[in-house]
Amino acid sequence: xxxxxxxxxxxxxxxxxxxxxxxxxxxxxxxxxxxxxxxxxxxxxxxxxxxxxxxxxxxxxxxxxxxxxxxxxxxxxxxxxxxxxxxxxxxxxxxxxxxxxxxxxxxxxxxxxxxxxxxxxxxxxxxxxxxxxxxxxxxxxxxxxxxxxxxxxxxxxxxxxxxxxxxxxxxxxxxxxxxxxxxxxxxxxxxxxxxxxxxxxxxxxxxxxxxxxxxxxxxxxxxxxxxxxxxxxxxxxxxxxxxxxxxxxxxxxxxxxxxxxxxxxxxxxxxxxxxxxxxxxxxxxxxxxxxxxxxxxxxxxxxxxxxxxxxxxxxxxxxxxxx
Numbered sequence: 094x095x096x097x098x099x100x101x102x103x104x105x106x107x108x109x110x111x112x113x114x115x116x117x118x119x120x121x122x123x124x125x126x127x128x129x130x131x132x133x134x135x136x137x138x139x140x141x142x143x144x145x146x147x148x149x150x151x152x153x154x155x156x157x158x159x160x161x162x163x164x165x166x167x168x169x170x171x172x173x174x175x176x177x178x179x180x181x182x183x184x185x186x187x188x189x190x191x192x193x194x195x196x197x198x199x200x201x202x203x204x205x206x207x208x209x210x211x212x213x214x215x216x217x218x219x220x221x222x223x224x225x226x227x228x229x230x231x232x233x234x235x236x237x238x239x240x241x242x243x244x245x246x247x248x249x250x251x252x253x254x255x256x257x258x259x260x261x262x263x264x265x266x267x268x269x270x271x272x273x274x275x276x277x278x279x280x281x282x283x284x285x286x287x288x289x290x291x292x293x294x295x296x297x298x299x300x301x302x303x304x305x306x307x308x309x310x311x312x313x314x315x316x317x318x319x320x321x322x323x324x325x326x327x328x329x330x331x332x333x334x335x336x337x338x339x340x341x342x343x344x345x346x347x348x349x350x351x352x353x354x355x356x357x358x359x360x361x362x363x364x365x366x367x368x369x370x371x372x373x374x375x376x377x378x379x380x381x382x383x384x385x386x387x388x389x390x391x392x393x394x395x396x397x398x399x400x401x402x403x404x405x406x407x408x409x410x411x412x413x414x415x416x
Contacts, residue, residue: 119140147191198293214257363390
């Protein structure tokens, strides 16, 4: 395996320079190793079989601050899908031991601001921190159709909607509104899912949502949160929903997760879409701590032990995209 070293005060002092050195040959795995530092860059990776690893999430940070409300050279607002600090646009990519952050704030003026945009099958993130406020992590593909004109303006607006599997292991994912969203089959394994308050004015009541899946119709898996810890950073009790359906076939399942007191008693929200009750699939098994004590909404599935046993990483990797 070939390794490219990136460090401040060296000829290869940015991640962008390392991307420019990647060989066109896609089959050989190449590792980009980032020395400790803050790399203020906005980047897209198009090469498969690439590993980007830092020296630890606290020591190595890739940060940018594009916001959906900014006006672009084309005269349009940036919109959600042009804001990503780091976009992965290739299969078989791994991120390890680093932070990816979008520091656009506050939420009232910045709007959506993606830290990591992943569009690639067999993606893996390990020991990473993904930090932002609204829309921190986008797990492609996009839904088939936008609901508002120009809602999908960005690099994959007209690209095929490719089903994909993504795994996030031992990561911190922090954000505010819908901060994990998209259509991928995504497995969150022993992650900390941290709700934060991205507002400047905090006098109004706080309400938020962890996930907004847009699982394609017929896809077996959507989001699976497996043995995760749901925390709140200065968040009021009973103020955060586990998820809401960005599209009507949304799927999100929480297995054996520790839920802080910030989690809403009803668990999930239907986004004022009663017609989605028959097609979306929100479920839990073995939730514990204060946030697990409420009476869940009647459309939430409370799994049996046998049903929960079907949610394993092996099953996910082999069958996530099955009908």
